[in-house]
Structure formats: C-alpha cells, structure tokens
Amino acid sequence: xxxxxxxxxxxxxxxxxxxxxxxxxxxxxxxxxxxxxxxxxxxxxxxxxxxxxxxxxxxxxxxxxxxxxxxxxxxxxxxxxxxxxxxxxxxxxxxxxxxxxxxxxxxxxxxxxxxxxxxxxxxxxxxxxxxxxxxxxxxxxxxxxxxxxxxxxxxxxxxxxxxxxxxxxxxxxxxxxxxxxxxxxxxxxxxxxxxxxxxxxxxxxxxxxxxxxxxxxxxxxxxxxxxxxxxxxxxxxxxxxxxxxxxxxxxxxxxxxxxxxxxxxxx
Amino acid sequence: xxxxxxxxxxxxxxxxxxxxxxxxxxxxxxxxxxxxxxxxxxxxxxxxxxxxxxxxxxxxxxxxxxxxxxxxxxxxxxxxxxxxxxxxxxxxxxxxxxxxxxxxxxxxxxxxxxxxxxxxxxxxxxxxxxxxxxxxxxxxxxxxxxxxxxxxxxxxxxxxxxxxxxxxxxxxxxxxxxxxxxxxxxxxxxxxxxxxxxxxxxxxxxxxxxxxxxxxxxxxxxxxxxxxxxxxxxxxxxxxxxxxxxxxxxxxxxxxxxxxxxxxxxxxxxxxxxxxxxxxxxxxxxxxxxxxxxxxxxxxxxxxxxxxxxxxxxxxxxxxxxxxxxxxxxxxxxxxxxxxxxxxxxxxxxxxxxxxxxxxxxxxxxxxxxxxxxxxxxxxxxxxxxxxxxxxxxxxxxxxxxxxxxxxxxxxxxxxxxxxxxxxxxxxxxxxxxxxxxxxxxxxxxxxxxxxxxxxxxxxxxxxxxxxxxxxxxxxxxxxxxxxxxxxxxxxxxxxxxxxxxxxxxxxxxxxxxxxxxxxxxxxxxxxxxxxxxxxxxxxxxxxxxxxxxxxxxxxxxxxxxxxxxxxxxxxxxxxxx
Numbered sequence: 001x002x003x004x005x006x007x008x009x010x011x012x013x014x015x016x017x018x019x020x021x022x023x024x025x026x027x028x029x030x031x032x033x034x035x036x037x038x039x040x041x042x043x044x045x046x047x048x049x050x051x052x053x054x055x056x057x058x059x060x061x062x063x064x065x066x067x068x069x070x071x072x073x074x075x076x077x078x079x080x081x082x083x084x085x086x087x088x089x090x091x092x093x094x095x096x097x098x099x100x101x102x103x104x105x106x107x108x109x110x111x112x113x114x115x116x117x118x119x120x121x122x123x124x125x126x127x128x129x130x131x132x133x134x135x136x137x138x139x140x141x142x143x144x145x146x147x148x149x150x151x152x153x154x155x156x157x158x159x160x161x162x163x164x165x166x167x168x169x170x171x172x173x174x175x176x177x178x179x180x181x182x183x184x185x186x187x188x189x190x191x192x193x194x195x196x197x198x199x200x201x202x203x204x205x206x207x208x209x210x211x212x213x214x215x216x217x218x219x220x221x222x223x224x225x226x227x228x229x230x231x232x233x234x235x236x237x238x239x240x241x242x243x244x245x246x247x248x249x250x251x252x253x254x255x256x257x258x259x260x261x262x263x264x265x266x267x
Numbered sequence: 268x269x270x271x272x273x274x275x276x277x278x279x280x281x282x283x284x285x286x287x288x289x290x291x292x293x294x295x296x297x298x299x300x301x302x303x304x305x306x307x308x309x310x311x312x313x314x315x316x317x318x319x320x321x322x323x324x325x326x327x328x329x330x331x332x333x334x335x336x337x338x339x340x341x342x343x344x345x346x347x348x349x350x351x352x353x354x355x356x357x358x359x360x361x362x363x364x365x366x367x368x369x370x371x372x373x374x375x376x377x378x379x380x381x382x383x384x385x386x387x388x389x390x391x392x393x394x395x396x397x398x399x400x401x402x403x404x405x406x407x408x409x410x411x412x413x414x415x416x417x418x419x420x421x422x423x424x425x426x427x428x429x430x431x432x433x434x435x436x437x438x439x440x441x442x443x444x445x446x447x448x449x450x451x452x453x454x455x456x457x458x459x460x461x462x463x464x465x466x467x468x469x470x471x472x473x474x475x476x477x478x479x480x481x482x483x484x485x486x487x488x489x490x491x492x493x494x495x496x497x498x499x500x501x502x503x504x505x506x507x508x509x510x511x512x513x514x515x516x517x518x519x520x521x522x523x524x525x526x527x528x529x530x531x532x533x534x535x536x537x538x539x540x541x542x543x544x545x546x547x548x549x550x551x552x553x554x555x556x557x558x559x560x561x562x563x564x565x566x567x568x569x570x571x572x573x574x575x576x577x578x579x580x581x582x583x584x585x586x587x588x589x590x591x592x593x594x595x596x597x598x599x600x601x602x603x604x605x606x607x608x609x610x611x612x613x614x615x616x617x618x619x620x621x622x623x624x625x626x627x628x629x630x631x632x633x634x635x636x637x638x639x640x641x642x643x644x645x646x647x648x649x650x651x652x653x654x655x656x657x658x659x660x661x662x663x664x665x666x667x668x669x670x671x672x673x674x675x676x677x678x679x680x681x682x683x684x685x686x687x688x689x690x691x692x693x694x695x696x697x698x699x700x701x702x703x704x705x706x707x708x709x710x711x712x713x714x715x716x717x718x719x720x721x722x723x724x725x726x727x728x729x730x731x732x733x734x735x736x737x738x739x740x741x742x743x744x745x746x747x748x749x750x751x752x753x754x755x756x757x758x759x760x761x762x763x764x765x766x767x768x769x770x771x772x773x774x775x776x777x778x779x780x781x782x783x784x785x786x787x788x789x790x791x792x793x794x795x796x797x798x799x800x801x802x803x804x805x806x807x808x809x810x811x812x813x814x815x816x817x818x819x820x821x822x823x824x825x826x827x828x829x830x831x832x833x834x835x836x837x838x839x840x841x842x843x844x845x
Contacts, residue, residue, distance in 0.1 A: 152415075152436070152437070152438055152440060155408065155415070156440070159407055159408055161404060182404075183398075183400065183401065183404075183447075184398075184400070184401035184404045184405065184444060184446050184447065185401065185429060185444060185445045185446045185447040186443075186444070186445045187404075187442065187443070187444045187445075188442070188443045188444075189440065189441070189442045189443075190440065190441055190443070191438075191439075191440050192439050192440075194439060195438045195439040195440055196438050196439075197438045197440065
C-alpha cells in the first residue's frame with residue numbers, strides 16, 4: 001500500500017461497513033465500466049449506456065470515515081462491476097475498506113479488512129475517463145415534479161407487465177398514471193395526488209411520455225434501497241429520478257437516473 | 268375518481284402545441300365500439316375513460332375474499348392454459364374443461380362484496396375464455412403480502428372482447444387491467460360424470476394429504492389404492508422419466524414401487540369404501556387443488572369408484588364457494604409385483620358382495636357394509652347435520668344437504684353437471700332415524716367425525732383404541748350407538764370383534780369380553796390377516812400418524828391378500844347398486 005511505501009496518494013478514503021457502499025454501487029452498475037469522479041465534497045460515480053440512460057451515485061464525503069482528495073478533477077474509468085463484486089465479498093457489518101489512488105497510470109487499490117483479521121486486497125486498473133453524456137437537463141425548465149415515497153412505487157415498477165415494451169407515464173397535477181400494453185391487454189396503475197405515497201406534486205403542465213421498460217427496470221435496485229424519490233420530467237421528456245438513501249446520522253446519499261423517452265415511431 | 272380527472276384533462280386540454288406529446292389521429296377518439304375492435308390502438312386515457320362508461324356486463328366486487336380468488340387462479344394455472352369464465356345469476360364460475368379433466372370453482376354471489384348481474388341475460392350462454400397467463404398477471408402479487416390489496420372489481424361482459432379488472436391497493440393506488448379475452452370454441456363440453464354413482468367416499472384434511480403428495484411431486488401419476496382400512500398412495504420407479512401405472516416393465520416382470528404411504532382410517536375424517544379399488548391418476552391437478560384446500564385449512568372430499576371411472580375431488584367446506592375437480596383414472600391391466608391379479612379379483616369379489624358379507628368368522632374384511640343401500644353410515648356429527656331421506660331429493664347441486672348453508676343448492680339446472688337426484692355431498696347420505704340434528708362447532712367437528720370413522724371400518728382393535736382414547740366423549744354418542752345398533756344388527760352379531768367405540772369412557776364388560784375374543788383367535792391367523800393392518804401400528808414419530816413404507820420390491824402382501832380372501836366364504840350376492 002502506498003502508506004507503506006511512503007508514496008503520496010492523490011486520493012484516499014476509508015469507509016466502515018463495506019456493505020453500505022456495496023449496496024449503493026449495486027444500484028448503478030448496470031454496465032461493466034463506469035466513471036469515478038472525486039471532488040473535495042464527495043465522490044460521484046457515473047454509469048451510462050451511451051445513448052439512453054445514465055445513472056449517477058453521489059457519495060458525500062461524510063459517507064466515508066476518512067476522505068482525502070488532493071487534486072482537482074480526478075476522473076477515472078474503472079471496472080465498477082468488478083469493484084462491486086469485490087466489495088460484496090465480505091459479509092457482516094464489521095469491516096472496512098480503504099481506497100487509494102496515486103495518480104494516472106496507477107491502479108486503484110482497495111483493501112478490505114474484516115473484524116476477524118481477514119484481509120482482501122484488490123487492484124483495479126483505471127483508464128482515462130470517457131466523455132460524459134450530458135443530458136442537458138435544465139433544472140429551471142421542469143414542468144412536472146413529484147416527491148414520492150418509494151415504498152409502493154417500487155412494487156409498481158417491479159410489477160409492470162413484462163410483455164410490454166414501453167411504459168407510458170401520464171403526469172398531471174391530480175394523478176400519475178403508468179400504462180402498459182402487453183399480452184394481457186392494457187394495464188394502468190394510477191396514483192392520485194391525494195395518496196399518502198405522494199408527498200408533493202407540482203405540475204405546471206400535463207404531460208405524457210413513454211419510456212422503455214428495460215430502462216426503467218434498471219432502477220429497481222435503487223427503488224429497493226431508497227426511501228424517497230423525486231420524479232421530474234423536463235420539456236423534452238427526459239425523465240429524472242432522484243433517489244435519496246438515508247444511512248442514518250443524517251447522512252444521505254443520492255442516486256440519479258436520467259432516461260430518454262422513446263418516440264412513438266420506435267414502437 | 269382518477270378516471271374522471273383524466274377525462275377532464277383531455278377534454279379541456281387541447282394544448283397540443285407541444286410536439287413531444289404524440290397523439291394518434293382524432294378519429295380514434297370515437298365511440299367505444301372502435302376500441303373493442305382495435306385493441307392495439309393507442310392507450311390514451313381518453314379512450315379508457317370512455318370505455319369504462321360503456322362497460323356492460325356483470326360487475327363483481329371482492330374485498331375480503333380477494334386472496335382466495337387469487338389463490339384459485341394459482342391453483343388453476345397448474346391445470347390448464349385457459350380458464351373459462353362464466354357469469355350467471357348464481358354467481359361466477361371459473362372452469363377448466365378438458366377431455367380428461369374438469370375443474371370448476373364456483374363463487375356464489377355472497378362471496379362477493381357486491382354483485383350485479385342484472386345485465387346478463389340468463390338464457391344465453393355466458394362464458395368467455397381468458398388465457399391463464401393473463402389471469403396470472405392480473406393477480407400478480409395479490410396473494411402475497413398482507414395489506415397491499417384492498418379490493419378488486421370485475422366487469423365481465425361475456426360477449427365483449429375485454430374484461431375489466433380494477434384492483435384497489437392501499438394508499439389509494441389502483442391498478443386497472445383490461446384483459447383481452449380469447450375466442451370461445453363453438454363446442455361446449457359438458458361434464459358427464461356423476462357423483463351419485465361413485466361408490467367410495469373419503470374425506471380427509473388437506474394438511475394430512477398434502478405432505479404425502481409433496482413427496483411425489485415430481486411424478487406425473489400416482490396410484491391410489493383404497494380399502495376399508497385406509498387409503499394408500501403409491502408411486503413407482505419410472506422408466507425414462509415417465510411413470511405410467513399400466514406400463515409393464517419388460518425387465519423385472521413387474522413395476523417397482525418407489526414410495527408407498529398409507530393413511531389409516533383414523534386419520535380420515537370419513538372413509539366409506541364399498542368397493543376397494545386401485546387406480547392411478549395425474550398428480551399435478553390433484554395436488555394443486557389439495558394445496559389450495561390446505562391454504563384454506565379445509566378438508567377435501569374424494570368420490571371415486573373403480574378404475575376408469577372419474578375421481579372427483581371437491582372442497583365443500585365453505586358456504587360461499589366450492590371447488591370440484593374430476594380426473595380420469597386408469598386401471599392396471601398388467602401384472603405388477605405388488606398386487607398382480609389381486610386387483611381384479613378383489614374387484615369382482617366385492618362388486619358382488621357389496622351388500623352384506625356376514626358370518627365371517629375370522630376375516631380382515633369385516634362386514635361393515637350395511638345390508639341395503641339406504642342405510643348409510645350414520646353420523647350425527649356433521650356440522651351441517653344429517654338429512655332425513657326425503658330431503659335428499661330436493662338438493663340439486665353438489666353441496667350440502669342441510670338447507671341453505673351452501674348457495675348453490677337452489678341453483679337451477681343450467682349448470683353443466685347433470686344433477687343427480689340423490690347423493691351430492693357425502694353428507695347427503697347421512698341419515699338418522701329420528702335423530703335430531705346436532706350443531707357441532709367447526710372445532711369439534713373433526714374430532715367427532717373421527718369417532719365415527721372406526722365404526723365403518725374393520726375393527727382393528729389395537730389400532731382403533733388408541734385414537735379413541737384421545738378424543739373427548741360426546742354426549743350424544745350413546746344415542747348414536749343405539750341407532751347404529753338398530754340398523755346394523757345382522758352383520759354385527761356375527762363379528763365378535765366389532766367395537767362400539769362410544770363406550771370407551773366406561774369400559775364395559777362387553778368391551779372387555781370382546782378383547783378376550785380377539786385374543787382367542789389363533790395367533791398365526793391373526794398375524795396373517797392383520798399383517799397388512801399391522802403396518803398401521805407403527806406410528807411415525809413426526810406427528811403425522813401416517814405410516815410410510817418404502818418398498819423396493821414386491822412383498823408378500825400379494826399372498827396375504829389371497830389368503831384373506833379364502834375366508835370370505837359368504838355366497839356372492841348381486842350388486843344392487845349397479
């Protein structure tokens with residue numbers, strides 16, 4: 001480890017309870033590779049599929065027990081799926097992981113220590129980060145915003161008719177309707193704004209967009225982990241789902257999914 | 268209503284200035300008839316709203332019983348790929364009709380929280396067909412989970428192309444499904460079986476039966492063998508992964524039994540076997556209905572006869588719905604190790620001696636068979652009570668003879684099942700002369716009925732005494748005893764080993780004397796005859812008092828059976844049932 005050799009690291013952090021980190025990673029790793037951006041305030045992990053969807057995980061510096069970033073603009077492309085599997089190795093809660101990275105061309109080193117003395121070392125080669133997809137989501141021009149609880153919504157998303165290619169969302173100030181058309185026929189789930197699951201709804205304009213079901217399914221682990229969701233759609237129909245995960249002690253992490261709508265001609 | 272809102276939205280919101288909202292052509296927002304014809308069209312909320320207004324058909328609302336409905340779909344899903352849904356003023360029916368199996372779930376109007384069939388014309392055939400996959404998808408997640416689903420509303424128009432199901436979930440969320448219905452074939456199959464001619468009846472708790480079947484889950488077929496002492500279920504080693512009861516094994520000269528489990532009569536709520544039989548049937552359907560019964564915690568009633576005649580399995584425990592499954596059975600034409608040839612002999616023998624074997628000195632097959640058809644076994648313990656003879660003719664459908672408990676009694680005969688005049692539920696057979704009806708609570712019912720069972724069976728003294736002692740004495744047993752004696756006089760006198768279990772609380776000299784007589788029986792004969800029942804004495808300690816015997820080869824049971832028949836020396840009598 002760098003500490004042993006005395007080399008200075010560009011960034012290093014330590015996290016107790018590896019499971020928390022593994023869970024968050026799980027929500028975004030729908031692709032093998034992803035980007036890691038380190039800032040003074042925290043980490044951002046981005047995964048995208050190149051065309052339709054992007055997932056971002058925001059981990060505050062408070063999430064870690066020890067967090068040091070010595071350079072600006074650290075951006076790495078990493079095999080995050082493998083890193084996730086690595087972080088899933090230990091069981092239980094009494095373990096910790098150390099990250100350290102000494103700069104370009106050096107691997108990212110991880111060290112997991114378990115309470116019983118077991119030590120797991122990992123070295124992951126990094127490469128130059130890809131161009132990040134910019135969805136140009138304009139926060140100021142959002143006609144529809146909902147704040148929802150994920151408790152029931154996660155089951156609704158999970159139970160969408162698999163034989164339907166798309167899910168159509170009809171968003172209005174009084175109700176959200178999710179419709180699918182599949183083998184069974186049409187299925188519509190509607191959540192009225194008076195429902196306790198909807199904490200707030202703001203809608204300047206009623207809109208209706210369709211999204212591919214496979215893309216929505218990628219959000220299922222995030223639904224399972226998070227407690228709340230802010231659902232927004234911008235003028236072009238790009239769906240932004242921001243999940244907030246509460247770790248206790250007022251520490252929160254956020255996951256965001258940006259999804260492009262399908263056009264009717266694709267159906 | 269969310270639908271009202273959405274309609275408003277579209278009627279006032281012609282702000283179609285955003286290119287991103289893609290609409291189909293205006294022509295599609297026409298009358299509802301178009302939507303029926305074109306299910307693949309855009310599912311804009313406008314049209315859905317209009318559809319709802321025009322939904323014709325029967326409406327059913329289920330709230331508390333929703334889980335039962337979803338479990339019934341789960342059970343039906345293992346039986347067939349399609350389900351027929353029939354609507355009538357007697358309720359809602361889910362049916363599966365097939366050449367070798369027929370299953371119907373009937374829901375009375377009282378099963379539903381509200382039921383409106385005013386728009387259904389009873390003179391028509393009101394059946395529609397739904398694919399099982401669709402049905403499963405509709406009820407996905409309903410049976411699981413505690414409070415997620417609050418209720419469900421069905422709107423079924425048998426003539427229409429779609430069926431609407433609206434599930435209300437908690438937090439005011441609802442799920443609406445417009446399920447596409449399939450085409451109905453033009454042929455309506457009518458079931459041709461008739462419970463009245465099944466000569467054997469068994470009632471057993473599903474929880475007793477289910478673990479036995481679960482052991483054999485992977486088989487296509489199981490064999491069931493019944494005699495007066497109990498019920499045996501058996502499966503065979505399979506050749507090439509397929510086990511068929513009547514396939515002769517080229518090599519061994521006989522099929523090898525893999526597992527055999529016997530439920531003795533004391534574990535059966537009721538067991539009346541006029542013709543011991545052995546047949547096989549498909550396990551999958553049978554097990555799915557037994558699983559359903561187990562989830563309800565109820566009993567299953569089996570009606571069966573000889574191989575070739577259908578096996579009817581029904582669940583009759585609830586006043587608002589019942590289930591019936593009829594399966595084709597197969598007999599064994601080939602010699603098999605275990606029972607080769609015996610089955611046939613037995614059948615012939617018993618067919619003709621159905622009415623009153625008597626004067627058997629030492630015999631495993633005691634003549635509990637009463638001397639005429641009408642003297643059915645008596646129990647005053649049914650929770651629905653026995654019925655005097657005259658009332659039998661009134662009951663039309665297959666449930667209780669007790670007036671009014673089951674909603675299908677008054678159903679008119681538009682049902683496909685031929686309605687036998689007598690004999691629907693086994694309970695219809697229970698006649699007591701001048702005996703008042705007892706109202707046993709459901710809790711006591713199983714206990715009490717188990718008391719009854721030994722009276723019907725061969726007195727295996729060792730065996731019967733044990734369970735007797737466990738039960739609490741019931742006051743009316745004594746009067747029942749009297750009634751029994753009045754009717755079953757002749758056979759009883761000739762069988763010194765008959766026990767009257769009601770007298771167990773105060774062991775009378777009579778009983779003691781009878782025990783003595785048993786002891787007098789020559790030891791080897793007793794062993795010989797009772798060797799088969801002896802298996803019952805081995806209590807399995809896992810709390811399920813069912814004896815399991817794993818047999819790899821044929822046993823000497825064959826010989827024993829033959830031996831037992833030597834003692835049935837009574838002249839053969841005509842089978843008056845046929």
